[in-house]
Amino acid sequence: MQYGGGLSLIVHLAIIIIAKIKRSVSKILGIPIKIRIPLPHPIIIIALVFFVVGLIGYSLLISSASEYSNLDYISDSTYKCDSFLKTNGPNMVVLRLDDVQAYSYHEEVFAIIKDSFKKNASIVAGVIPDKLNDDKKLISYLRNNNCNLEIAIHGYNHILTGNPTIPEFGNLSEDEAYKKLILGKTILERISKQPIRTFIPPNNLYSAGTSLALKKAGLDIISSEGNNTFDYTVATFDHDKNSLTPINEILLKCQQNFMENKPCIIMIHPQDYETNGKLDSEKYLNFQMLIDKLQENNASFSRFIDIADND
Amino acid sequence: MMISILIPCHNEEKTIKECLESCLFQTLKFDEIIVVDDGSTDSTPSILESFGKKITVVRIPKKTGNKSFAQQKGLKFVTGDILVMTDADTILHCNFARRIALDFKDKKTVAVAGYVKSLKHNWLTACRELDYVIGQDIYKTAQSYIDAVYVMPGCASAFRTKVFKKCITFDHDTLTEDLDFTYKLHEKGLKIKYDRKAIVYTQDPATIRSYVTQMKRWYSGGWQNLSKHRKVILEKPGNSLELSLMFIEGFMFSSLMFIVPIINITLFAYFMMLYLPVLFAFSLYGTVKRKRLDLLIYFPAYLILLFLDAYLFIRTFFDEIVFKNKNRKWTIPERRDILCNTEEDFH
Numbered sequence: 088m089q090y091g092g093g094l095s096l097i098v099h100l101a102i103i104i105i106a107k108i109k110r111s112v113s114k115i116l117g118i119p120i121k122i123r124i125p126l127p128h129p130i131i132i133i134a135l136v137f138f139v140v141g142l143i144g145y146s147l148l149i150s151s152a153s154e155y156s157n158l159d160y161i162s163d164s165t166y167k168c169d170s171f172l173k174t175n176g177p178n179m180v181v182l183r184l185d186d187v188q189a190y191s192y193h194e195e196v197f198a199i200i201k202d203s204f205k206k207n208a209s210i211v212a213g214v215i216p217d218k219l220n221d222d223k224k225l226i227s228y229l230r231n232n233n234c235n236l237e238i239a240i241h242g243y244n245h246i247l248t249g250n251p252t253i254p255e256f257g258n259l260s261e262d263e264a265y266k267k268l269i270l271g272k273t274i275l276e277r278i279s280k281q282p283i284r285t286f287i288p289p290n291n292l293y294s295a296g297t298s299l300a301l302k303k304a305g306l307d308i309i310s311s312e313g314n315n316t317f318d319y320t321v322a323t324f325d326h327d328k329n330s331l332t333p334i335n336e337i338l339l340k341c342q343q344n345f346m347e348n349k350p351c352i353i354m355i356h357p358q359d360y361e362t363n364g365k366l367d368s369e370k371y372l373n374f375q376m377l378i379d380k381l382q383e384n385n386a387s388f389s390r391f392i393d394i395a396d397n398d
Numbered sequence: 399m400m401i402s403i404l405i406p407c408h409n410e411e412k413t414i415k416e417c418l419e420s421c422l423f424q425t426l427k428f429d430e431i432i433v434v435d436d437g438s439t440d441s442t443p444s445i446l447e448s449f450g451k452k453i454t455v456v457r458i459p460k461k462t463g464n465k466s467f468a469q470q471k472g473l474k475f476v477t478g479d480i481l482v483m484t485d486a487d488t489i490l491h492c493n494f495a496r497r498i499a500l501d502f503k504d505k506k507t508v509a510v511a512g513y514v515k516s517l518k519h520n521w522l523t524a525c526r527e528l529d530y531v532i533g534q535d536i537y538k539t540a541q542s543y544i545d546a547v548y549v550m551p552g553c554a555s556a557f558r559t560k561v562f563k564k565c566i567t568f569d570h571d572t573l574t575e576d577l578d579f580t581y582k583l584h585e586k587g588l589k590i591k592y593d594r595k596a597i598v599y600t601q602d603p604a605t606i607r608s609y610v611t612q613m614k615r616w617y618s619g620g621w622q623n624l625s626k627h628r629k630v631i632l633e634k635p636g637n638s639l640e641l642s643l644m645f646i647e648g649f650m651f652s653s654l655m656f657i658v659p660i661i662n663i664t665l666f667a668y669f670m671m672l673y674l675p676v677l678f679a680f681s682l683y684g685t686v687k688r689k690r691l692d693l694l695i696y697f698p699a700y701l702i703l704l705f706l707d708a709y710l711f712i713r714t715f716f717d718e719i720v721f722k723n724k725n726r727k728w729t730i731p732e733r734r735d736i737l738c739n740t741e742e743d744f745h
Contacts, residue, residue, distance in 0.1 A: 124543050151658050
């Protein structure tokens, strides 16, 4: 303290190094070189010190407050959520929220989870494990809401590779897939403090090798594309029309499943409700209305893990 | 060139003998050793008497209460060209006077700041020694390259007597007269030389209570002098750099030491983990350089003192600058016997 902080140390070490270099050069060349270090005008120095010190202090305070702070820690350790899960009954609906990932779509993800919970609707979050350990806000949020939220592994990094592009698990061997799955599963289990059993393949595609690896990794529930029990029934965004799927269309498809005594799996992406990196309230209204309509149609919201256990 | 040494003392029976012996056993003799006995009530007067005519004793019957008053009294008796100032709890290296004489061969040199080492005692003195290593081997060395030595240590400084008598007066208005002298020299644009080979060994606080008292005095004195000599900040770029880093960064660093753990203890722990290897490197350097293993053993305790220092730095800022409650209280530090096992170091 007597000597300032890290900046002072760096500045003083730099001065010594410059002076030593000057002295060495002077010795080698045999020419006397002035060892004194020239400095700019005092006002410039003071302004610079103020600016740098201020910047360091400001960034430190900002990062202290925004990264997993003491308040987050306290709320994490004291939070208890009430379960409103329904594990059986008619008209089962699973809201499958894909692409939950570190540092992206937080506003949309948090809004979807919060509003669903407000309406007593549980959610399955398809989480991308890559870089998740660094995003303390998301970790805290997922952990705090774990009793009505199922966390599913949604690939490892969800990156398309090759030309033409192949989804992350589209062409993997058993070994390659296993390594990714077990790593991702470990990360998710550590942060969620619950066993991970569900795999949502990125782009709803996965290789035969991945199928074998899933069993080995203990992921016994797969929600992909097709007609299997947990495959998605309908998506909230219609990529062919490049617009949100009309609510009536979603309800109709759900009704068809209900009639066959199958759950209706609704695939949601947070990016469907954003515009220019912000939550688009107009688009988001569509999601809120969808939940309301589903409730009007006597839907019972559940999670994959509960349906599977009940079966 | 005549060299005089001035030593103020008050109740220094535990250390004055060793101090004076170190002044007498110099490879280049001091021409004049002046001891100002500031109303001692212990056996200090009889110890001084035992040195006979080897020293000049100036007696002040009633305690003045401040080191600078005693120094002022003693200054009247100084006849040498060079005035060395030290403390009664300090031991000079046998080459100290020779180094000073050498430094003043440069006509431009008006003052010399010596190099202080802390006498080994316990964990607190080990931490102080580590502080001296960082402060003198890095900070003061760099300051000397930009002509901005922040402080001439009160126990190891030397001046041209004429310049001192003419330009540096005892104002008795701050708690750190050595810092006041240094600022005055900077104000007049006079050259201060930092000599790392002009070594002294001093006693530093060995209890938390005396440590706090000393740090409070140093920090209060620091703020008092900054406020008194504020013009000097804008006069020389070296001083601007030193003072702004010391006080602006020091203040921010001290504040964050308390704010960050309140907001985010994890982040603070990360910073401390980053700081620890740096501190370890310094303590390793100090251990090798000083041949003192205690610097390495006790370096984690330095972190605790860092908090204490930060608190005192902020508190004295509020006392001195914000609330203008000027601290004038001079406290006499605790003294302990100087152990002979370090004697080989002095020679």
